[in-house]
Amino acid sequence: MRTILLLPFFSFLLIAVHAQNKYGLTPTNYEAYVNDVKSNPEKELVDLEKFIPGIVLDIRYATTNNFTGEQIYNLPKAYARKPVAEALKKAQAEFAKQGVGIKIFDAYRPYSATVKFYEVYRDTTYVASPYKGSRHNRGCAIDMTLIDLKTGKELKMPTEYDSFKEEAWPSAPVSDPVVRKNRDLIISIMHKHDFTVYASEWWHFDFNGWQKFEVMNIDFEELKNH
Secondary structure, eight states, X not given: OHHHHHHHHHHHHXXXXXXXXXXXXXXXXXXXXXXHHHHOGGGOEEEHXXXXXXXXXXXXXXXXXXXXXXXXXXXXXXXXXXXXXXXXXXXXXXXXXXXXXXXXEEOSOOHHHHHHHHXXXXXXXXXXXXXXXXXXXXXXXXXXXXXXXXXXXXXXXXXXXXXXXXXXXXXXXXXXXXXXXXXXXXXXXXXXTTEEEETTEEEEEEEXXXXXXXXXXXXXHHHHTO
């Protein structure tokens, strides 16, 4: 019942943000996205769970287990633009050689969610500015960690996901050699496959070339039925 009640609210957010944007952006809606994909197939948002074998999802914003304490997404889905998905698939294959795999916390993020995050926590060190939109809004960012393929357990990292502490910065010193090794592993392999780690979040990786893609405000329900 809770999900049913949230759907109209989430849809209202999407419509409202597209129609009246006080931050000066007009993000791409579903209809414009469909036309964009027809002219440029690389702009397709790919369902990562279907596209990448063995990938694990833990979409925190589809639950209340996130820094807002609210359910933001109406579905626990992970999408990314086609070149991003292809690069991530190659990274997953290389991680597997090390006995580990990718667990995704977030990927494509509707612009309305970015607005919500900014209005809850206005420090743009950690939360994207709605005046510009985020790489997540473009389908070009992945929030992730690594799991042990034998146990399914997450590898030890410097902080929990979505930590606002400086210890989460990929440049922060790490005294625990195991944690340092795990952080170095995730960053090095992602860098090899055309991703750049975000300066204040060890788990956040931007696809190189994200500038080619537009900010979007599309409901997961629309993508699921596409």
